[in-house]
Amino acid sequence: MTVSILINQAFSGLTTSVFLFMAAIGLSLIFGVVRVLNFAHGSFYMIGAYCAYQFSVYFGPGNASFWMGAVLAASVVAFLGLLVERFLLRHLYGKEELLQLLFTYSLVLVFADSVKAIWGIEQVSVARPPALSGRVELAGAVIPEYSLMVSIICSFLVLALWLIIQRTRVGRIIRAAAADRETTTALGVNVTWLNSSVFAAGCFLAGLGGALVAPVTAISLGMDTEIVIACFIAVVVGGMGSFWGTLLGSLLYGQVLAFGILLMPEFSLFAVYALMAVVLIIRPHGLLGSSEAVRA
Amino acid sequence: MTRWRWLLVVAIIGVALVPLSGARMATFLATDVAIWALFAVSLNILVGYTGLVSFGHAAYFGIGAYAMGLLLKNTTVPFVLALPLAGLLAAMFAVLVGFFCVRITKVYFSMLTLAFAQIAWALCFKVNAVTGGDQGLPGIPYPGFLKYFDGVPVIGAFDMGERFHVLVIVLVVTFLVIIHRILGSPFGRVLTMIRENPGRAEFVGVNVRRYQLAAFVIAGLFAGLAGAMFGIFNRGMYPDLMYWTKSAEVLIMVVLGGMSRFYGPILGAFLLLWLNQEITAVTEYWSLIVGLSLMALIFFLPGGAADLVERGRRFLATRAGRAATAVVETRTRNP
């Protein structure tokens, strides 16, 4: 086994992590603030991918049209999320948590058939933006340019989200809400507004994740339940509601998968579940999670 | 209340003798509902009584089913021995998993049960030589002793599937009575206390973790027994039955039926299976209709189907001029 193989696996693991993080961060954000474990997060991700496909059909191939399509797709998903939160989910706040969970599960069922009714049963695909269809070679490893670009976008996203959470008023409210819900309400923060906007933002991120993954995967029915379980693992390993935790969880997931495949391909299927179990046994609140952030 | 007890006995005998109606579909539905009812009630020991939400309950169901399938297919072990063995194996896995899970709380408990269940699923999916991989174990035989019932009146006229139905009803009722007894015992009341306030339970000297572990193992045991029967009913066992979506389904049954009542999950099992059967028979868009039905139930019947039954019952009681009784019963609501 040469060094270049190791680098290759590390980079492909990193690519996995980047796409996973894009999907998982919204789930973590929603859980941290709205306190809802959103099973439908994968559905929002799937709808994002299908919308990206739709926009790519409207706009045709091209660099600008791809990125515009991705942002538009994410916006559509955010709007859909806002509708769900405003008209349905809102009425379940303060009720039995299992009801909220069941509600998001029923959303999975409804969205699955809606997507089938709108886009049909055949798989669809989105072409990579032409400018990013090549690859770069780095220390013997091959990395697709597109993945590299998404990694860069992801890094900016991490930075931007961190700045928002650390430096802005909105961020302070989010942090306060994540840490202690009751006090935040007592301090006069408009919780209704907070929940709606965080839920919509989480959906925006899910939609963006789906739109950006579209060129590297087949867009098909059923991609919703596949991604949501991976998101759960990433979020739980890192610590639910923890921003850096989700990043760490995604990174670990990618590396465990990549090296699991290299070292014991027969058992790569449960390497990631084993990761989740081991982390939870050793650190009950995830690697970077705090016990206060858990109420649900 | 003896009048009601007698009615219950009559009803159970009625369900056991559904095959007499000649409607084979009804027999299948009744067997299916009975097995899932036991599975859902076993989960409710954790969710409704102890306050622990397991996302991985399908693992124990699956282990029971695989154990039963392997024993009946590959060995000469009879059903009467295979059933307790299957339950025991599931319970042993529950001891192992529960040992780690009860150490953590809330959503992390749920997630750890999920992780272990997915590991169990992946194992059953991977260990081809034993479990048959994704193709599972088709062709699990019916219990051999059922063929000796030829001369018995009524049951003698039933085919093997119908005899198995009677056996399932007898076993499920027995297990439900046992669970009911356990939950009604002082042990069960400690579980409720832990759900209401674990801190207080600890304070009065209850070893919370030990009780939670006991509940976890009992739940796993009965889930394993339900799975063992399901493997035979389904004429085969497949890893899909251990995937997290199955754990979600049984949780839906519990919530839909009403977790605050012993019989809630039984109603939930019936509702979900019946809805699924009728809707898939009409449209390929079952997922949309089931999803919308679930939403409607969540918004209009948040206490579950059991809540509706309770309301109807109280309404009837009031009308019969027994308002006083209703008030007493409301006060002694359990759990």
Next chain:
Amino acid sequence: MPANARFSSVGAILRTIAMAAAIGATAVHAQTGPIRVGFPIVMSGSGAQFGIPVLKGAQMYAEEVNKAGGVLGRQIEIIARDTKLRPDEAVRVARELITRERVNFLVGTFTSAEGPAVSEIAKENKILFIAPVPATDRLTAPDALHPYVFRVAKNTTTEGRAAAELMSKWPDIKRVATIAPDFAYGQDTTKSFVDRLKQLRPDIEIVDQQWPKLSEPDYTPFLTAQMSRKPDAVLSVLCCGNFDTLVKQAKPIGYFEAIKYKMLALGEAGSVETMRSIGADYPQGIWGNTYDAFYWEGPKGHSEYIERLKAFTKETEPSSWPIQGYIAMQFLVEAIKKANSVDSGKVSAALLGMTIASPVGPLTMRSKDQQANRGQLYGVAIKDPRYPFAILDPKKIINIDPSKFMD
């Protein structure tokens, strides 16, 4: 628990009985009237894209027979149910179709888990069951075989061996790698391929075997691991829509260039829908297989079949899958005619050794293992200006008849 809980359980159980009785009463009794064919097949989720076309092929054949006056003077009615790609659900709907819909026959199922699961139900109820897609050898293996199960699909042995025959003739290959989804179909086909290839070409070494899980979202780590072993040629068994994802991820990392496009892609990677869905990205020069192709210049009757299919599905470039539903129904109807009965036992006897003139040529149901000698089309992917996606070069398509390497 206080007595009131017991009190209400009575109501609950009474309701169950009432419902059950109502369901029993609505059961349809159909001894005369149309011949009823139950069709359990996946119609939702990721499998819908294959299951629904198979169903359409069957419906088209039924419509053709019905327009021509039916069979034994009776019309054919197909009653379809979604199996959700789950064996337990397939068992449930098969039972529902038999007991409530009173179907005379079962045709359907998709996966290698669903097929054997429904076969058990067919056996128990003595209802003839024809599987149009499941590929597992276990469906018709000697210990699982019973008079009521038949298959008109390829199986893993024939597909693996056909691939080995084909690849053994490729010059200059010494190092072969495989990539297959980690479930029975992928494992068994790969094993059959490797065993046969070692017999035909003892000089070839299997240098790497990758087993991504079914519907793996990210193949990059598998592909980079495989490239590091420097294979000369690769066998892919990625089926079920997974090949699309592999291609999209393999292309930018230069995977196909590294293996010089020497790939043989099984699992219907050459089907119209797969090639359409991948579009311009489809790696030209690789070999793919498919059950059918609308552009194939097949035997007599094939082009007419395609024209009828286009009219029936209202598609100009119809799917490769309807042929499987069509052939299954054709075998069934021909056997009903021959048996002059809708009794499953008699139809089963009639099917043994029966040959039909299908749109893809004559097919025979072997009486030995109740498996039709169904092969597949193999061809090289090329770009064709007439279509917006790649096709298998129509001039080089080989229709491999598996008869000579079936046990």
